Amino acid sequence: MVMVLSLKKRLISLLTSAKSDTDFLDQVNKLAALEGTAVFQTLLEILGGIDIAEHERKELWQNIVYHRQQLSLTLGRDVDITTAISDYLQTRTSLLKHPRIVETSAFENIVHDTVHDNLTGLANRPSFDQTYQQQISMAERHGDNLSVLFIDIDNFKDINDTYGHAAGDEALRTVAQIIQHEKRNSDIAARYGGEEFVLLLSRTDNFNAYILAERLRKHVAETIIKHRRDSFSVTISGGIATYPTHSTDPAELLNLADSAVYLAKGSGKNNIAFYKAEKRRYLRVKIHEPVLVKELDFQDSTVFSALSKDVCVGGLLFENSYPLPIDSLIKVRMPVGDNPPVLLIGKVVRVESLGDNRYDIGMTTSFRSMDKIASEEIASILRKQVQSPDPS
Structure with missing residues (x-):
């Protein structure tokens, strides 16, 4: 399952590049065959601003497409899908009461600001939470591995205390840029909160997750951060847990990866640790x-x-x-x-x-x-x- 943000971008791109509404609807059906009903939900969110229960999405979309056909026959001309959605939701349902026209490019900016962290440019926590559930479902459906990599900047408070909070912000941006550079296109990176980051590594077991994490760790440690007249470096500690090896429960899997970060910090920081079935946060x-x-x-x-x-x-x-x-x-x-x-x-x-x-x-x-x-x-x-x- 692609990231929510990526799916919205793809659909917005289809809206602006499709040769006709018929071509657009064909592309939507092909995408839905790959990605499931999330495609219909995302379209309804983009074009109608509504959130529909998963079991109702496909039927509602099919009704809208049929409604467009009937409107076109009645009016004797093609009716675009946006108009059909607005008319159907107002006249046949109570889902849309006060519609508003928004240019697609303006909506794309709204989407970006909604799902991105303003400081780092990575996905924000709400966006990650939604995408994470989709990634787990996809891994379960296809029998794939999914590794979670938690990352925490070591001694971040000391950076703020020594160089100031603006320097701390620069450190966060730098680490985020390195994460973007090192991760694969299929990986999803988010700022989880404060100085914490998280990566979802699809179709990746814990060994391959460690290879990527270690490359990222070295890149961070070797990078000199410059802020005004100051130059400094930071290190990161990371923890890895893998679905379904360590857990099939999404919440527990996150907690296990987070616990592994404490093992990494407990072994001297600037380190990547696998989750271990250890009761203590600090490995003895x-x-x-x-x-x-x-x-x-x-x-x-x-x-x-x-x-x-x-x-x-x-x-x-x-x-x-x-x-x-x-x-x-x-x-x-x-x-x-x-x-x-x-x-x-x-x-x-x-x-x-x-x-x-x-x-x-x-x-x-x-x-x-x-x-x-x-x-x-x-x-x-x-x-x-x-x-x-x-x-x-």
Whole structure:
């Protein structure tokens, strides 16, 4: 199913280029054979400004075509389809009470403004929502894959805070232009809200979706954005979920792709992640390494030897022989890869007794608490996890 906007453009083009109304109606029937009743609905919206239930569209259109034939016979001349629609809707139905003449080119501008995001030029959220349902129906009908790629600009607030909101707008426009450049003609791109974008990749499995997404990510990262006297760059994080592999429910599929974005951000940002059946938004990786733990609130606090269990961007889970107070500030010295141990600083947010002087301690931290080596090493470990799709 083509995008609503594309379908309107095609029909408007047919209206202006058809040699006659008979030629136009023949072209409409051919298009309807491919695209279904959405063609009739779009025509009625363009020419009559009305919205008809799906099960009524085809019959109403056939009645209008027949009405045109009868008017032409009665008047002894050809009656154009626009006139026939207006007359039928006013005299035979209650659907059109106060018709108004609008030039096709002016209507095309109205259509464009209605379905496009003013800042980026991509499809807007309402247009995407309508098109998404059509794309799902089309994939279901033909047994095709449909991949959803969510994209979020990393650290967008920092761009606004550092360079101003006008620079943030320029960043949004730049990313949108790159999306338009990299996507295929059959792909549908929209600004989903704020600094979020979404692409619908028809007839595309998650592996091929990743190839396109990774090409897009690299293009964004390599682009220098210039705004007034400032030059800066941005990165994006993306999440992929595929119909029907991950879900056949449209709403759930979107949520899964959105969740995958958090996995991408949780692995260091500037990254593309597949959806994984992971309950946490931030992917955790099991790392069994000895760690040294010390409370920072007291100068004479004891240094404990502990064992790390899970690590993610947002924190660390380790096993300790002594319970630590919730909200206490601690530092953990942890080996990472082949590099010297690094210092992690954070707060205790979880204490769970395992019995026999064994406690699970959960602490929160962030990459800003870590040095550069820790950031790169841990992000590398996590990145390997999110870039490998589930066997399903």
